[in-house]
Amino acid sequence: MSFLSVSRVSKSFGGAAVVDAVDLSIERGEFFALLGPSGCGKTTLLRMIGGFETPDNGTIAIDGEVMNTVPPHRRPTNMVFQNYAIFPHLNVFDNIAYGLRRLRLRKDELRARAEAMLATVRLEGLGERAAGQLSGGQRQRVALARALVREPKLLLLDEPLGALDKRLREAMQVELRAIQRKVGITFLLVTHDQEEALSLSDRVAVMGAGRILQVAAPRELYERPNCRAVADFIGDMNFFHATVRQIGDSVTVNAGLLGILALPRANLAPGIRTDDHILLAIRPEHVGFSEAGVAGEIASATFLGERSHYHVKIAGRSDPVSVSGIAPTHGTVHLVFPPDHLIGLPNA
Amino acid sequence: MAIGNSGKGYVLLAPTLLVMGLALAAPLLLLAVYSLHDQNGLALGGWTLAQYRAVLASAGYRSLFLRSIAISGLVTLVTVALAYPMAYFVAFHARRKFAWLIALTIPFWTSYLLRVFAWKIILGFDGVINSAALRLHLIDQPLSLLLYNPFAVVVTLAHAWAAFAILPIYVSLEKIDRSLLEAAGDLGDGALRRFLRITLPLSLPGVIGAAILIFVPTTGDYVTPELVGGTKGTMIANVIEVQFNSVGNWPLGAALSLVSMAMVAVIAALFVASARAAAKAAR
Ligand SMILES: Nc1ncnc2c1ncn2[C@@H]1O[C@H](COP(=O)(O)OP(=O)(O)OP(=O)(O)O)[C@@H](O)[C@H]1O
Ligand SMILES: [Mg+2]
Numbered sequence: 001m002s003f004l005s006v007s008r009v010s011k012s013f014g015g016a017a018v019v020d021a022v023d024l025s026i027e028r029g030e031f032f033a034l035l036g037p038s039g040c041g042k043t044t045l046l047r048m049i050g051g052f053e054t055p056d057n058g059t060i061a062i063d064g065e066v067m068n069t070v071p072p073h074r075r076p077t078n079m080v081f082q083n084y085a086i087f088p089h090l091n092v093f094d095n096i097a098y099g100l101r102r103l104r105l106r107k108d109e110l111r112a113r114a115e116a117m118l119a120t121v122r123l124e125g126l127g128e129r130a131a132g133q134l135s136g137g138q139r140q141r142v143a144l145a146r147a148l149v150r151e152p153k154l155l156l157l158d159e160p161l162g163a164l165d166k167r168l169r170e171a172m173q174v175e176l177r178a179i180q181r182k183v184g185i186t187f188l189l190v191t192h193d194q195e196e197a198l199s200l201s202d203r204v205a206v207m208g209a210g211r212i213l214q215v216a217a218p219r220e221l222y223e224r225p226n227c228r229a230v231a232d233f234i235g236d237m238n239f240f241h242a243t244v245r246q247i248g249d250s251v252t253v254n255a256g257l258l259g260i261l262a263l264p265r266a267n268l269a270p271g272i273r274t275d276d277h278i279l280l281a282i283r284p285e286h287v288g289f290s291e292a293g294v295a296g297e298i299a300s301a302t303f304l305g306e307r308s309h310y311h312v313k314i315a316g317r318s319d320p321v322s323v324s325g326i327a328p329t330h331g332t333v334h335l336v337f338p339p340d341h342l343i344g345l346p347n348a
Numbered sequence: 349m350a351i352g353n354s355g356k357g358y359v360l361l362a363p364t365l366l367v368m369g370l371a372l373a374a375p376l377l378l379l380a381v382y383s384l385h386d387q388n389g390l391a392l393g394g395w396t397l398a399q400y401r402a403v404l405a406s407a408g409y410r411s412l413f414l415r416s417i418a419i420s421g422l423v424t425l426v427t428v429a430l431a432y433p434m435a436y437f438v439a440f441h442a443r444r445k446f447a448w449l450i451a452l453t454i455p456f457w458t459s460y461l462l463r464v465f466a467w468k469i470i471l472g473f474d475g476v477i478n479s480a481a482l483r484l485h486l487i488d489q490p491l492s493l494l495l496y497n498p499f500a501v502v503v504t505l506a507h508a509w510a511a512f513a514i515l516p517i518y519v520s521l522e523k524i525d526r527s528l529l530e531a532a533g534d535l536g537d538g539a540l541r542r543f544l545r546i547t548l549p550l551s552l553p554g555v556i557g558a559a560i561l562i563f564v565p566t567t568g569d570y571v572t573p574e575l576v577g578g579t580k581g582t583m584i585a586n587v588i589e590v591q592f593n594s595v596g597n598w599p600l601g602a603a604l605s606l607v608s609m610a611m612v613a614v615i616a617a618l619f620v621a622s623a624r625a626a627a628k629a630a631r
Contacts, residue, residue, distance in 0.1 A: 052530055072533040085531035089549050089627070098545075099535030150535065 001064055003028040003186060004049070004154060009058035011044055018044045020210035021058070026154075026203075031180050031187045033197035036207030037233065042190040043082065043158055045207075049188070050079045050156050063153060078147035082158040084139045086131045086146075093118070093127035095142050099150040117149040120179060137168045144176075148183060157189045161196065173200055194234050198222065206230045226269050228345055231281050238287065238321050240280040241347070247274055251344065255280055257294060257316055261339050268344040279345045284309065284324035286341035293334035298327060383602035390596070399603035409587070409604065413611060416584040419498055419573075420566035423505040424559050430506070431513035431558065436547075438514075439521035449518065456511040464575050467504040471495040471576065496578025504572050509565075513558040520554025521547070549627045556623050560616050567612050584608050 002025035011019040019041045026032045034042050047053045049060055051072035060067045067075055078099070087095050097114040105113070118124055121141040126134075134142065140160055147155055160176070161169045177200050180187050191197050197204045198218040205215045206229075214226045225231035228239065242255040250262045258280070272278055285307075296314040310327055311320035312335060327333055358365075383400070386393040403409050438448045455463070470476045471494040478490040494500065524547060532542045570585035577583065584604065591601030 050534060052533075071538075072530070073536045073538055077534075079531070079534045081527050081531060083525075083527055085525065085527040087528060087531070087546065098532070102536055102541065146531075146535065 001061070002026060003030075003063055004188070005059075005061045006045075006049070007059055007061075009045070009048060009055045009060060011041075011048060011053060011056050013044075017210050019048070019055075022207075022210075022212050024205060024212060024215070026186060026188060028186055029184055030203060031177070031201045032189070033201035033204045034188065034190045034207060035194060035197040035204050035233070036192060038192055040207045041210040042192070042207055046079070046156050046158055046188065046190050049154075050077050051075045052079075076153040077156055078150050078152040078154075079156040080140075080143045080147050080158065080160045082160075082162065084143040084163075086134070086139050086142055088131050090131060091127065092123060092129045092131070092134070092138075092142055095131060096127075096145045096149055098146060113149060117145045120148070120182070121145040122175070136164055137172060140164065140172065144179070148179070148185070151183075152185060154186045154188060157187060159191055160189070161193075162191070169196075176200065198234070206233060208233070224267075224343060225281070225345070228279055228281075228348065231343075231345065236284050236322050236324075237281050238284065239345075240282075242278050242280045242344070244268075244272060244274050244276045244278055244344070247272075253278070253280065253344065257314065258337055261337075261342065263339045263342050263344060267340070267342060269346060272344060272346060277347045279347050280337075281343045281345055282337055282341055284322040286338060287321060287323045287325070288336045288338065289323070289325060289328055290334050290336045293336040295332060295334055296321065297332060298330060301327070301330075379602045379605060382599050383606055385599050387597050387599050392599070399599045400607070402600060403603050403607050409584075412582070412584050412587060413608065415498070415582075416567050416608070417611065417615065419501055419581075419583060420505070420563055420569070422502050423509070423566050424563040426502060426506045427509050427513045427562050428517070428555060428558050431510055432517055432555070435514050435517035435521055435554075439518055439524075445522075449515075452514055453511045455507075460508060461571065463508050464504055464572050467500065467507065468495065468576050471500050471503070495576060496581065498577070498581045500576040500578075501573050501581040501583070504576050505566050505569060508572070509562045512561045516557040516561065517551060517554040520551040520557075524550045545630065549630060552623060552627050556620055559619065559623075563619075564612055564616060568608060 004024070004026040006022055006024040009019060009022045010017060022045060024045075034045065036042050044053060048055050049062075049067075051067065051070060051074075055068060062076060072079075087098065090098065093114060096117055097110060100110050100113060103110075115127070118127055121144055123138065123141055123145065126138070129138075131139075131142075140163070144157075144160065157176075161172050164172060173196060176187075176189075189197070189201065198221070201218065203215060203217055204221055206213045206221065208229045214221060214230045216224070221230065222234055225234060225237075231237045231239075240255055240258060242253040242258075242261075245252040245254055245260070247265070247268070249265060251265055251268050252260065252262050255261050261280075268278075294314055296312040298310050299313045299320050300311045302309040304324075307325055308327070310323045310325075312323055312333060313320050314335070321335060323335065382392070384395055384397065386396045386398050434452060438445055438452070442448045468475070472478070473490050473492055473495065475494070477494060478487075481487045482490065528546055528550070529542050532546045537545060567583075568585045569583065570589055573581050573583040573586055574589075577586075585608075588601050588604045588608070591597045591604065
């Protein structure tokens with residue numbers, strides 16, 4: 001059994017299902033991200049795992065123990081709240097030591113643990129600072145330290161970097177990953193920033209409208225999304241309508257504008273059968289320029305340094321094709337769509 | 349002419365400062381001047397500290413001061429202790445907060461005097477409590493210990509000032525970010541510890557405000573002890589009133605007033621300091 005196992009968990013508020021029959025398994029020591037658009041129920045799911053909401057249905061088990069009705073203060077979890085929730089009447093040291101005081105540690109041991117944690121989050125010497133005098137990044141680190149110092153089995157992080165500017169966020173991402181490696185605690189990170197999820201985590205669950213759409217390692221998620229919603233949410237993607245002709249060792253599809261193509265079997269999402277209408281998806285960086293191929297007009301070009309981003313109009317299609325690369329000419333170009341990079345998704 | 353920022357501030361404050369100066373500072377100054385004279389028939393005599401000596405030397409006045417402070421201290425304690433749960437309920441558990449606040453403060457829309465008389469009727473020899481208890485055969489004859497004593501003063505004052513305690517405590521409780529309580533729970537605290545370590549310290553400004561708001565005016569209250577206090581419930585304000593209105597010894601009355609003010613100020617300051625220190629100690 002997995003370390004954290006969420007099975008068939010549902011929760012609704014006022015009749016609206018916010019979390020809908022969610023299954024999730026997370027292994028010990030994993031850095032796991034829960035990714036999804038705003039309002040899809042990420043916080044609600046995290047709060048159920050932390051004990052702040054009770055599931056309507058299903059079970060949540062941590063380390064083999066069912067947690068459904070266990071209050072937060074008896075769970076082996078700690079949480080970094082979306083708004084940090086730093087105690088305003090306590091200084092940095094007392095905020096961090098808050099969860100240690102009731103453990104009846106010896107005084108010097110308590111001080112040593114809190115000081116060590118201050119050092120881990122690089123806040124040495126700021127222990128006496130009042131809570132109100134901290135910058136956004138410092139508040140975030142206090143919240144992290146306060147939760148980590150209790151050495152929970154599972155750390156829940158609710159968009160901990162959401163309130164920070166880009167530079168600080170990137171620096172903190174690196175630190176977060178380093179801290180997780182160092183302490184070896186299982187991290188469950190909620191975010192709506194796909195780059196953050198992909199760059200930090202071992203595995204990512206993509207959520208949409210209260211459901212888990214796909215759980216996979218970052219690279220797999222990027223290269224083999226299993227539905228349009230995931231493909232759309234993660235990075236940029238072109239979609240073409242197609243019909244499945246034949247499924248054998250490779251898959252033959254009629255892709256209209258793109259002609260008849262043969263894709264590797266592995267590129268087809270499960271559950272698709274012959275004669276199904278499907279979507280062919282391809283990333284902008286996989287679309288190539290060549291001498292021959294589908295003719296198009298460059299409608300716009302954005303210079304991005306090493307490469308540029310183009311919108312190419314092709315005949316018989318209203319949406320321009322996104323292409324990332326270096327166009328050989330201005331004006332008319334020819335595009336090729338390597339079958340290895342075309343993914344067949346259900347047309348839902 | 350350009351007026352600086354602080355200059356503008358003073359311009360805005362000017363009407364208030366003027367009224368305060370005329371209505372508060374001037375009479376206070378006059379009181380101080382009176383207290384430093386002696387009475388010479390109906391006119392003021394020469395400058396002297398005799399009044400203060402008289403106030404401080406008299407055992408009668410001293411015990412009166414102590415009683416005033418004990419009674420209003422008790423009133424403060426009782427009122428805050430009763431108001432806190434009410435404010436807590438409204439802030440944390442009530443659905444229709446505004447309706448509750450209105451309901452809790454409706455009794456205070458009537459006149460203060462009316463409320464004191466109401467208590468007089470409730471506590472009196474043939475009052476509500478006594479007649480009800482007699483009817484129910486709980487007692488054989490009316491209790492006389494309900495009215496005309498410090499107990500009656502405490503009950504009446506505590507009720508009269510309840511709204512002034514509920515509102516500031518409610519405001520400070522309402523301001524507390526609920527996620528702080530969740531965070532405390534997450535960090536291992538059950539309900540009682542959450543209350544003692546988060547809710548109570550964060551609502552302390554409201555509690556201190558309520559306590560000062562009640563302690564200061566009740567120490568100098570004159571109506572309630574006069575009407576329900578009897579001889580055992582007399583407070584310092586009653587004696588001051590007598591000096592001004594009946595005896596006509598204005599300098600002595602003035603000295604009593606100022607000593608009483610100074611005492612209240614010192615006690616209030618000590619209270620605030622110790623409450624702050626206590627909050628610091630509770631981590
Ligand atoms: N206590 C509640 N009562 C009623 N509705 C709620 C409650 N908490 C959340 N919701 C609703 O549930 C939905 C999901 O909320 P949730 O906070 O889980 O979203 P989220 O994925 O964390 O979004 P974000 O990325 O913006 O934080 C929202 O539509 C929200 O309005
Ligand atoms: Mg959220």
